[in-house]
Amino acid sequence: MTRTVDVPDLVARARSGEPRAVARLISLVEDASPHLRDVAAALAPHTGRAQVIGITGSPGVGKSTMTSQLVSALRRKELRVGVLAVDPTSPFSGGALLGDRVRMQDHATDPGVFIRSMASRGHLGGLSWATPQALRVLDAAGCDVVLIETVGVGQSEVEVAGLADTTLVLVAPGMGDGIQAAKAGILEIADVFVVNKADRDGADQTVRELKHGLSLARRERLGPSWRAPVVRAVAARGEGIDDLVAAIGEHRSWLVDRGELEHRRQARAAAEVEAIALAQLRSRIGDLRGGTALDQLAKRVAAGEVDPYAAADDLVEGLR
Amino acid sequence: MTRTVDVPDLVARARSGEPRAVARLISLVEDASPHLRDVAAALAPHTGRAQVIGITGSPGVGKSTMTSQLVSALRRKELRVGVLAVDPTSPFSGGALLGDRVRMQDHATDPGVFIRSMASRGHLGGLSWATPQALRVLDAAGCDVVLIETVGVGQSEVEVAGLADTTLVLVAPGMGDGIQAAKAGILEIADVFVVNKADRDGADQTVRELKHGLSLARRERLGPSWRAPVVRAVAARGEGIDDLVAAIGEHRSWLVDRGELEHRRQARAAAEVEAIALAQLRSRIGDLRGGTALDQLAKRVAAGEVDPYAAADDLVEGLR
Numbered sequence: 001m002t003r004t005v006d007v008p009d010l011v012a013r014a015r016s017g018e019p020r021a022v023a024r025l026i027s028l029v030e031d032a033s034p035h036l037r038d039v040a041a042a043l044a045p046h047t048g049r050a051q052v053i054g055i056t057g058s059p060g061v062g063k064s065t066m067t068s069q070l071v072s073a074l075r076r077k078e079l080r081v082g083v084l085a086v087d088p089t090s091p092f093s094g095g096a097l098l099g100d101r102v103r104m105q106d107h108a109t110d111p112g113v114f115i116r117s118m119a120s121r122g123h124l125g126g127l128s129w130a131t132p133q134a135l136r137v138l139d140a141a142g143c144d145v146v147l148i149e150t151v152g153v154g155q156s157e158v159e160v161a162g163l164a165d166t167t168l169v170l171v172a173p174g175m176g177d178g179i180q181a182a183k184a185g186i187l188e189i190a191d192v193f194v195v196n197k198a199d200r201d202g203a204d205q206t207v208r209e210l211k212h213g214l215s216l217a218r219r220e221r222l223g224p225s226w227r228a229p230v231v232r233a234v235a236a237r238g239e240g241i242d243d244l245v246a247a248i249g250e251h252r253s254w255l256v257d258r259g260e261l262e263h264r265r266q267a268r269a270a271a272e273v274e275a276i277a278l279a280q281l282r283s284r285i286g287d288l289r290g291g292t293a294l295d296q297l298a299k300r301v302a303a304g305e306v307d308p309y310a311a312a313d314d315l316v317e318g319l320r
Numbered sequence: 321m322t323r324t325v326d327v328p329d330l331v332a333r334a335r336s337g338e339p340r341a342v343a344r345l346i347s348l349v350e351d352a353s354p355h356l357r358d359v360a361a362a363l364a365p366h367t368g369r370a371q372v373i374g375i376t377g378s379p380g381v382g383k384s385t386m387t388s389q390l391v392s393a394l395r396r397k398e399l400r401v402g403v404l405a406v407d408p409t410s411p412f413s414g415g416a417l418l419g420d421r422v423r424m425q426d427h428a429t430d431p432g433v434f435i436r437s438m439a440s441r442g443h444l445g446g447l448s449w450a451t452p453q454a455l456r457v458l459d460a461a462g463c464d465v466v467l468i469e470t471v472g473v474g475q476s477e478v479e480v481a482g483l484a485d486t487t488l489v490l491v492a493p494g495m496g497d498g499i500q501a502a503k504a505g506i507l508e509i510a511d512v513f514v515v516n517k518a519d520r521d522g523a524d525q526t527v528r529e530l531k532h533g534l535s536l537a538r539r540e541r542l543g544p545s546w547r548a549p550v551v552r553a554v555a556a557r558g559e560g561i562d563d564l565v566a567a568i569g570e571h572r573s574w575l576v577d578r579g580e581l582e583h584r585r586q587a588r589a590a591a592e593v594e595a596i597a598l599a600q601l602r603s604r605i606g607d608l609r610g611g612t613a614l615d616q617l618a619k620r621v622a623a624g625e626v627d628p629y630a631a632a633d634d635l636v637e638g639l640r
Contacts, residue, residue, distance in 0.1 A: 265622045273614065305364070310357075
């Protein structure tokens with residue numbers, strides 16, 4: 001199916017808040033369409049405004065319910081909200097998270113909310129490479145806040161922290177998450193901890209474990225730094241949401257006051273540019289592979305005629 | 321500590337079977353020492369001989385016990401055997417798998433067996449990038465067979481399949497592994513399935529699940545292909561080991577007869593060369609980062625002055 005794409009027109013319509021134009025732009029970046037570069041260029045002047053909040057945590061911890069509650073709270077402040085739900089465990093687009101997305105249906109008819117599920121590309125998990133581009137679409141479309149929700153598996157939680165201004169890590173009592181967090185390096189990426197389902201047995205212990213882990217981690221750092229608060233909530237009943245919104249606001253003020261927001265965003269842009277550059281280089285190597293340069297080198301390596309480092313030198317030389 | 325390294329001498333001593341020289345060479349490649357390239361060049365002419373067998377499976381499935389049994393079986397045939405135990409979950413070198421390695425102590429004093437534990441480099445799992453180089457050391461040292469054992473988490477099992485001529489996937493009854501295997505794309509990487517602990521309840525069901533999954537997967541493929549057998553074993557009692565060795569031998573014959581062994585090894589070499597080339601390019605980009613080129617671009621991207629694709633073009637241009 002060929003379809004003419006008028007990128008400037010699409011961007012103009014997305015900026016006026018037309019949901020279909022927003023959806024189409026995200027599809028264009030997600031499918032790595034030939035228009036991807038045009039879209040990126042057209043979006044650039046309109047980006048950099050949205051506040052980006054990452055939400056991660058183990059399966060079953062209540063991320064979708066919490067996301068839905070945050071959307072409601074932000075809408076009460078008359079903010080435009082985008083939601084990117086990224087499922088790094090699914091190789092399939094779109095439908096992967098529909099089960100969970102049912103909880104988001106409260107917002108499906110709200111013209112001030114854009115919701116998009118994204119699957120990861122490729123076989124092996126990790127945040128979709130298209131996520132930063134989709135974020136740019138929502139940013140340019142005038143979202144004041146974009147929530148990026150992803151399940152905490154493998155490196156996706158680290159990647160979501162890389163994209164977000166503020167990263168929320170949800171844990172629940174009795175899942176051993178407090179101790180897990182300390183082990184898995186989660187203490188470093190969380191700007192705000194949320195103990196969800198805090199009406200359950202073990203909530204106090206989970207809060208204690210987190211605070212203990214945080215105090216140990218803090219001691220290892222030099223100089224003053226943000227002290228990640230631990231917020232209790234029961235998302236299913238809307239409890240603790242105001243505290244969470246307040247904590248997010250405090251973190252944002254801290255970021256702005258210290259120039260850290262600018263710093264994080266530049267680091268994010270650097271990572272994005274670097275990833276795109278590497279993808280380009282990889283694809284050139286792929287072209288070389290198709291063009292038999294890599295295959296010829298590989299044959300010689302397999303035969304012991306040349307070592308893989310010398311072969312890699314030849315390959316890099318061939319890119320010039 | 322500076323230590324003079326006589327690479328040709330080390331390689332000569334490793335080839336004569338001196339364990340300390342083998343260990344030293346693996347350390348040199350594992351630590352990405354300045355001698356890495358010299359080592360790779362000196363090893364190249366002596367590589368490509370060893371048969372490589374990958375062993376993967378969930379934690380607790382009995383991989384180390386099975387590996388130890390396979391070593392014994394191969395030693396009875398008077399073959400020299402190398403074992404690389406890669407723990408992709410540990411950021412620490414060496415000691416990571418020592419608990420399990422206790423089972424390998426039967427072979428610790430056997431001069432025909434080299435055993436090496438390797439941790440993954442970097443924070444986020446995946447097989448150690450040094451594994452292919454360590455494999456080359458063992459190959460050049462005259463190992464007839466190298467067993468690469470890794471726990472099946474995330475992409476490590478896919479990576480081990482990429483390194484091996486024959487990949488064994490171990491499952492155990494009652495762990496839901498049969499169904500998991502069908503879900504997780506394991507059916508595609510296994511050349512031989514081993515239902516270990518086959519004296520336990522549920523072994524028949526696990527075998528059925530695997531065979532069912534395999535028959536479905538086979539139907540989706542075009543043309544004839546290897547039919548991965550399902551072997552029952554009780555590694556702790558040495559049962560089923562002969563069947564397993566036979567199955568590995570049949571797979572090897574199949575590979576050789578169809579020219580597939582050569583094809584796999586070239587694909588492996590291509591992947592290795594590509595990975596080294598990309599690492600070189602990434603490090604050059606890193607140099608650019610230090611040299612402020614990437615930082616300047618990132619600032620402009622964050623400010624919306626340029627889109628990330630155009631910035632990446634500039635960056636790649638700067639590599640020339």
